[in-house]
Every structure is written in C-alpha cells, then in structure tokens.
Amino acid sequence: MKYLIVHDAAPGQFIHIYKHLRSEGHEVVVASRRGTTHRLPVKQLVYELPEELKGSRSGYTAKVIGLGLSLYEELKPLAFDGWAPDVILSHASRGASYFLRDLFPRARIVSLFEWYYGAPNPDTGMDEGAFRQQAANAAATNMPISRDFDCMDAGYTPTLFQRDAFPKSWHRNLEVIHDGIDTDFYTPANKRAIEVNGKRFRKGDEIVTYAARGMEHTRGFVEFMAAISEVQKRRPDLQVLIAAADRLCYDPGEKGKGLKSFVDETIDYDRERTHFLGLVPEAKFVSVLQVSSLHVYLTKPFVLSWSLLNAMSVGIPVLGSASAPVQEVISNGDNGLLVSMDDGQALADAMDHLLADQVEAGRLGRAGRETVIERYGLAQCLQRQLDLMRG
Known part of the structure; x- marks a missing residue:
C-alpha cells in the first residue's frame, strides 16, 4: 500500500x-x-x-x-x-x-x-x-x-x-490512542553511568531529573527550580540533571528565550550541583533516566509529555503535578506521588521524602512501570493505530 x-x-x-x-x-x-x-x-x-x-x-x-x-x-x-x-x-x-x-x-x-x-x-x-x-x-x-x-x-x-x-x-x-512507549528501550538498568560536562554519574548516586522541551511556566520550570533549591540545602549530595532547552514552546505570547536567566537572577540554587543538558538525543535521555533516583514532572493542564511515561517505564519514582493530564496517569500514592505545582513547600517535602525513603520510592517506581506496560505499551498502541488506519 x-x-x-x-x-x-x-x-x-x-x-x-x-x-x-x-x-x-x-x-x-x-x-x-x-x-x-x-x-x-x-x-x-x-x-x-x-x-x-x-x-x-x-x-x-x-x-x-x-x-x-x-x-x-x-x-x-x-x-x-x-x-x-x-x-x-x-x-x-x-x-x-x-x-x-x-x-x-x-x-x-x-x-x-x-x-x-x-x-x-x-x-x-x-x-x-x-x-x-x-x-x-x-x-x-x-x-x-x-x-x-x-x-x-x-x-x-x-x-x-x-x-x-x-x-x-x-x-x-x-x-x-496513545503514541505508545517502547518499554523494552525505556527499561530499568541496575548498572548505568553517564558523563555530563566532564562529571560522571552512576546509578545509586542521589539524582533528581527534570525534562521538558523548554524552560517555561507551562511545564513548571520556575516552580521546580525553587523547590529543588530548598532540597539541595537539605541534601548535600544531591545532583540535578535538567534535560531542556532554554526557550519558550507553550507559554502564551512571543516565543523565544526561556526562563533560565530569570531563575538565575531570582533563585539561589546550587550551580555546582545543577547540570543543564539542553535537549538530548533519545539514546542519551534514557541513560539520564536510568541513573535517576527521582523524576519530577510538572505541567499546567496541557498536552501530556512523553517524558512522564518514559520515566515511569524506566521504573524510577515520579513526582508529578496534581493537574488533570497527570492525574489520568498517576494515582497518588499508588504509582507515583502528586502535589500542587503551586505549593513549593509541598514539592520540596515530597522530593525529600522520596529521596530518603528508598523502599517507598522503589515500590512506586515498579508500580509506575507496570502502569506504562499495561496502558501505554507500544505493541498495543501501535496495533490500535494501524487498525484505525486500515478502517
């Protein structure tokens, strides 16, 4: 055909x-x-x-x-x-x-x-x-x-x-019909290491990850940075990996430079322990997730990002915003945690809790992966798309 x-x-x-x-x-x-x-x-x-x-x-x-x-x-x-x-x-x-x-x-x-x-x-x-x-x-x-x-x-x-x-x-x-997540590619890895800006990060290091197309309000970038600055003060070994471009993609108004300069001027985060990766190819992104201890996904009510499901598929715990698109995927306390994106204290406390309680984090990570396999696995989503195309 x-x-x-x-x-x-x-x-x-x-x-x-x-x-x-x-x-x-x-x-x-x-x-x-x-x-x-x-x-x-x-x-x-x-x-x-x-x-x-x-x-x-x-x-x-x-x-x-x-x-x-x-x-x-x-x-x-x-x-x-x-x-x-x-x-x-x-x-x-x-x-x-x-x-x-x-x-x-x-x-x-x-x-x-x-x-x-x-x-x-x-x-x-x-x-x-x-x-x-x-x-x-x-x-x-x-x-x-x-x-x-x-x-x-x-x-x-x-x-x-x-x-x-x-x-x-x-x-x-x-x-x-979701686009589908390749759960064989986005899979847990017990032994994984990556190098970022000359520094080596390994599975087992205390790492929080954040990913988005841009650094903007729609995806909670400012809220994330404010909360992570507080968690860094509590946890001296914490490293932060941010896979995002410094641009606006979804915020209203003219597109252009993102909010990194605003964050640099207004939020006292640890520059030595916060690493900006830019947009990374998929082969590197999966490695970033595989070394992560916790992934944070924040969004206003808008299109759901692949990165949320990718992180869940890798089996790491996810802290998400209590907004409608995320609530469709995550049931609070069952396969992830949800907090209000506007509550900076709750965001920081939830991150701190999941980094400290590895048993709870492991349980949520495993449940999150099962959710993706059962509801968003590539084979079933692709078959439904093909059936629709064939009429």
Whole structure:
C-alpha cells in the first residue's frame, strides 16, 4: 500500500508507525516543514511558508492557507503522474494538510489531534485587550484543526484529557490512542553511568531529573527550580540533571528565550550541583533516566509529555503535578506521588521524602512501570493505530 505521512517535524509522533510501515515494505512518502526535516530513507517533500507571508504582518489565516498551498504544490507533480496514497496520516496542526482532501479525494485520511485551544477564562482578571487577543488567537489556531476534522475519515488523540479539550460533538469521532512507549528501550538498568560536562554519574548516586522541551511556566520550570533549591540545602549530595532547552514552546505570547536567566537572577540554587543538558538525543535521555533516583514532572493542564511515561517505564519514582493530564496517569500514592505545582513547600517535602525513603520510592517506581506496560505499551498502541488506519 501507499502511505503519505504529513507532520511539520516528521515523522514526529508517527515514528513507530513509520518504522512499522517500512518494515512491512509499504511505499511511504513523508512531508515535513523546512528546517525540521530528518533525513529518512524514503521520498521526502518539504513545505514552507512563502516569503511574503513570513513575519508578524501576515494574519494567521493567510499563513494557514499559505502552508497548505505549499504542500499542495509539492504533491501536485506526484498526483499528476498518477501517484495517490491509499492512506494519509496527518498531524492536525498549522494548516499543511488543508488541501489534501482536494488533491487525493479517495485516500483514507487519519488525523492525530493534540489540542484544541479555548478562550481564556474571563474571571482571571485579565485586561480586556489581552482577553480579546488571546480569544482571537485561539479561534485562529483552531481553524486548520477544524478543517482537518471535517476532512478526516478517522481521528485519534493520545489521552482522555486531550480529547476532552475538543468540542463535545467531536468526541464520538476521536479515538483515544496513545503514541505508545517502547518499554523494552525505556527499561530499568541496575548498572548505568553517564558523563555530563566532564562529571560522571552512576546509578545509586542521589539524582533528581527534570525534562521538558523548554524552560517555561507551562511545564513548571520556575516552580521546580525553587523547590529543588530548598532540597539541595537539605541534601548535600544531591545532583540535578535538567534535560531542556532554554526557550519558550507553550507559554502564551512571543516565543523565544526561556526562563533560565530569570531563575538565575531570582533563585539561589546550587550551580555546582545543577547540570543543564539542553535537549538530548533519545539514546542519551534514557541513560539520564536510568541513573535517576527521582523524576519530577510538572505541567499546567496541557498536552501530556512523553517524558512522564518514559520515566515511569524506566521504573524510577515520579513526582508529578496534581493537574488533570497527570492525574489520568498517576494515582497518588499508588504509582507515583502528586502535589500542587503551586505549593513549593509541598514539592520540596515530597522530593525529600522520596529521596530518603528508598523502599517507598522503589515500590512506586515498579508500580509506575507496570502502569506504562499495561496502558501505554507500544505493541498495543501501535496495533490500535494501524487498525484505525486500515478502517
């Protein structure tokens, strides 16, 4: 069969599907955005905004259409030569897939939906101008996502929490299927050592890990750093490994530099025992988790990160924020601990407790791994995705 995979950073969340299709000998064409392209041993197409639409002067709607037309132009020669995919796998996002149904009317389109943006709560005290701007941004961002929903044959979203962000009328047409965690790769390791900035860390050292795409409020970076500075004062041997880029990915407003400079200026953490790794490749990230004594995952109500489930799969205890996406995975005291992200004292106390009580930490770590195997294991998630694609 012929498959077309469309994702701004392809293969992205479709990595396991992509590998499976290749292993079965299917013809796969991948389309991704310029600047985010991974070199793959298949035919690749690259789309991008036309130069005249780049920058803040162009409205979001024009950019959505421009991105869709860019991919349309890239695919048109294939279509005119008679090539057509049997299945299109599309990431519902910024508009690249806007014209796929027009170009390939007979293809089965399966779309991955991550998030639907709501207007801000009017009771937050936000001034009128900011409220109107955020509401307008949400409506514009949802436009290409709604188009994908109208054009799809089937759709899915990774978690119940994420599905519930979409309009209720959509729910019956959105399957809840996680991307899947490779629990054979993210597995416990009794003997593991890594080197970071010339320092060697081993399994058994007292290490707290934190991971995110960016250093920002959405993922509780400031709250984590404030709490860890307190725990470092209590535990002189504690080391901290932070796998994150100093950038903003999900916080509202302009994207750019992250919050590390703010933390450096306002929080008295131990610079000698806090190690910033940046974004690390997966092979190194699993080693970081395997030497960890405790992983901390904090998030506001938003898309659930893979890193939470990766850490649980490795079998280390996880301290998470008591927010809806995390509560879907972690039952407090059963397979992890949950505290309010806004309660710095509770965060510090919970970290201190899990580092001190290795019996409790071990029990929670083992239970966390069982949760991932039972609910998010790659084999079962991949099979459900393939079944959806085949109809």
